[in-house]
Amino acid sequence: MMDQKELAKKVKLIIMDVDGTLSDGRFFVLPSGEALKSFDVKDGTGIIFAGLADIKTAIITGKTSEAVRNRAKELHVDDYYEGVVNKTKPFFELLEKYELPKEEVAYIGDDIGDAEVMGMVGFSAAVGDAHPLIKRISHYIAKRYGGRGAVREVIDFILDVQGKWPEIFTKIKNTEDSDEILRKINS
């Protein structure tokens, strides 16, 4: 297998699962049927950093949730797909939209529904508490768990190997909406 750093260097788009990846997989069901989930602010900051480094981000989730949709919007996630049965469909749509080869895509997931796309991307990453089969097919296994900073860890790894930090911090200082970015990062 190729060195995980070499694979991560090519990444221009990061696709993320939600339940068990951006959330810890637990949800509280209200009497109305609506579900509450919790997200890690560190993952959100990582997504903002990826954007500042000109890396596209996308969410593909099997469920439908207004809260997740709003969170994705707040973090400027470029593409959001919900209620997805087969994740390969939006995956191929994204490849076409951004004219990217599979090698330039990363996917972060936790369970069997992610396996097919993870088997196709250039850099696949599992959260620390992912299903063993998912860990087995991943180029990178996070120490952190889903909903507990795993996404941030993977994004940091990609930004590190791509040497993106100077660019990110320059942008935070000089961009017109630096106040807005700082507010989100510091929240």
Ligand SMILES: [Mg+2]
């Ligand atoms: Mg999941």
